[in-house]
Amino acid sequence: MVTCASCGLQHTDGPVCSLCKQHFDFSCAGITEGGYRKLGDRKNSWRCPKCKSGLSPSPVSPSPLTDQLDRIQAQLNDVVLQLAPLASLVEDVKMIKCDLKDLKESHELVQEALNNFSVTLQALETRVTKVENIARDVPTLQAEIAKLHHELEDRDQWARANNIEIRGIPQKKNENLYEIAHKIGVICNAPIKKEEINYIARIPTRIPNIEKPIIIAFNNRYTKEELVASSRRNKQHLNLSGLGFSTAGDFYIHDHLTLRNKNLLSKAKKLAKEKNFKYIWVKHCKIMARKSDTSPIFFIKGEKDLLKIT
Structure with missing residues (x-):
């Protein structure tokens, strides 16, 4: 027996998320037992609704792209530390040059000291050159980080292209989300067939004291776009009474944004x-x-x- 990470109930069988490694029963996982069996080897890459939606942090090892971001961030941190003493270092070099000029005009006994100072000066100038070279790389590194963040965001949004987010529907115990989806399709004049749905589930929200939204992932983007367009044409009918609720209020259908x-x-x-x-x-x-x-x-x-x- 294992405990479902979503509802906390015990179950004997169910999918395991390949990212967060948590167990789910089939209801909370948003997939039927038969559909899960048909995945075959793809079970090893199955992700729970939280991880798939990107709204919940994953405890698994970061992706190669995230590793690259971490390495670049570490380089930037090192650059910042090296740049901090740059101003005082340049002033020190100027002062040493002035001191060396005065010493060369003085007693021969300080010649050895002058040689030592020359070596120190050369080392300092080498360090300054290295720091200046690193400083020139900072804009490039920053641009690369911005580009990688943008690519990650685009990929995350692209992964949600077939999804809709439904808000405002009260949550009931033992509710049938497929039945709710079917009623929404009827109200919107865009019938939803069960086989057109990849998965359907409620997801957590960061906004307190509101019902968890329902995410429907369709197998086809055109089905999703048709439903969204129809919901806008029939938005005056998007009320809870049409779904069989006794409470008054409206529900809303949107694209599933990051x-x-x-x-x-x-x-x-x-x-x-x-x-x-x-x-x-x-x-x-x-x-x-x-x-x-x-x-x-x-x-x-x-x-x-x-x-x-x-």
Whole structure:
């Protein structure tokens, strides 16, 4: 018997995440027992919803790309330490040069000392040259780190391209997420078949006191895009009563964005409200903006693009 890392219940069989190495029962894993058996050798690379979504840190060994980032970061830390004494080191060299000039004009007995100072000066100048060479590499290293972070973010968002995130649906004990998905498809006029779903699960959220959102990963991106478009056309019908809940309220269907893109979207919407921007929306997991009906559309890919909202 093992304990499910999600619900805490004991079970005899279920998948094990290849990243966090935790056990899950089939319900919490978002996969049927039959579907898991069909994975074959791919069981060894199966990931739980938390690890697959990227919202939960993984205790496993970092990827080669992360190792590369760590090595570059270590180099930068070393550069910072070496650059710290650079200013005083240059001043010391200047002072030593002046002292050497005075000593050469004085007594012959200090000649040996002058030779020693010359050796010291040469060593110091060599160190300064090395530090200056390292300093010239800093912008390149910083650009490389930024590029790697951007590539990681793009890969993370690309992995969610077939996913939707549904918020606002209360969680019930022993709920059937496939049944909820089917009802949502009916409401949106975009029927959802069970075989079109890769996995479906609730995921943790960092926002306190709200229901865990439901993530649906489709096998086909066109199915996902059609559902998102239909939900926008029928957003007036996206209420809990249509799902059989007695409580009033609406639920919302969005593209499954990474945490970085969610924060970027939140900032963009806040700025748009302040600057009287009419449109901020997400399409194909990309944040788009438009000031008015006749204004050009532009993408918001990073913090710098927020400056365009004026």
